[in-house]
Amino acid sequence: MSFQLPDLPYAYEALEPHIDSLTMNIHHTKHHNTYITNVNGVLGGENGAPIKGLSLEAMQGAVSTLPDNIKTAVRNSGGGHYNHCMFWTVMGGVGTANSAPFGELKEKIDGTFGALDEMKKLFNTAAATRFGSGWAWLCVAEDKSLYITSTPNQDNPLMTGIADKPGTPILGLDVWEHAYYLKYRNLRADYIAAFWNVVNWDKVVENYESALSGGTAVFDVPLA
Known part of the structure; x- marks a missing residue:
């Protein structure tokens, strides 16, 4: 393999x-x-x-x-x-997917954070304050609650024993400089703000539903 x-x-x-x-x-x-x-x-x-x-x-x-x-x-x-x-x-072209969460995920975001905009603020802070290279995540905890975290380098919340708060990521943002520096230079916050314009909420909802049933994010992993 x-x-x-x-x-x-x-x-x-x-x-x-x-x-x-x-x-x-x-x-x-x-x-x-x-x-x-x-x-x-x-x-x-x-x-x-x-x-x-x-x-x-x-x-x-x-x-x-x-x-x-x-x-x-x-x-x-x-x-x-x-x-x-x-x-x-978890990204897609503008107009190709729902532009906001819906269904059970919307209800969970509203119940946990108060509103989508409040969730975005916390996520943006996690992404902006991750020192050096890393990722920001929206995750489902073992008790099915939602939380936001960040990890260094290429760590992720699935890495039990390594991640500060293990869980199942359903939305992630790469904040390594190679993800944004050609366009945004040192303006990481502008890149983070722009990210919300291309979030594929259909996929995030699918990931959430998978996490609730004990699965992980849904994507293909091609093998030779």
């Missing part, structure tokens, strides 16, 4: 003007592809036995238990692969 780069569910230019096509192309074909190459290197190497046969999701939860000789590589590159597979799917 080896992982392959998934196709984007839209063209590179589909998120314009909020996220530019050149950034999307480089982010997908270079950065994401490098994570795949590196985790495949572990899978195919002499030390890869502990992760052989694991799904990408299961690999996240196993990171803290892995031997030291592969733990960092799987944490960084396996995490990077998972995070990006999810990231691409």
Whole structure:
């Protein structure tokens, strides 16, 4: 088994003007592809036995238990692969999906945070204040409550034993500089604000429903 780069569910230019096509192309074909190459290197190497046969999701939860000789590589590159597979799917071109949460997720957001705008403020703060590189997440906790968190580098809340608050992410935002610097330079807050224009709430709702039933975010993980 080896992982392959998934196709984007839209063209590179589909998120314009909020996220530019050149950034999307480089982010997908270079950065994401490098994570795949590196985790495949572990899978195919002499030390890869502990992760052989694991799904990408299961690999996240196993990171803290892995031997030291592969733990960092799987944490960084396996995490990077998972995070990006999810990231691409929670975005979509303007007008291609619902522009706001709906159904049970809307009710849960309103009940937890007061309103969507209040949730966005907390999420934006988590993304803006993540020092250095990392991610901001909207997650479902074990007790089915919603919460917002951030993680460094390519960590994610599925990494039990590593994440400050483990849970199931249903929406994530990449705040590594390579995700926004060509267009937004050092203005991370502007990039974060623009992100809400391309959130695919249909997918976030699907992820929420999956999390409630004990699953994880819904996306394809192509294998060779």
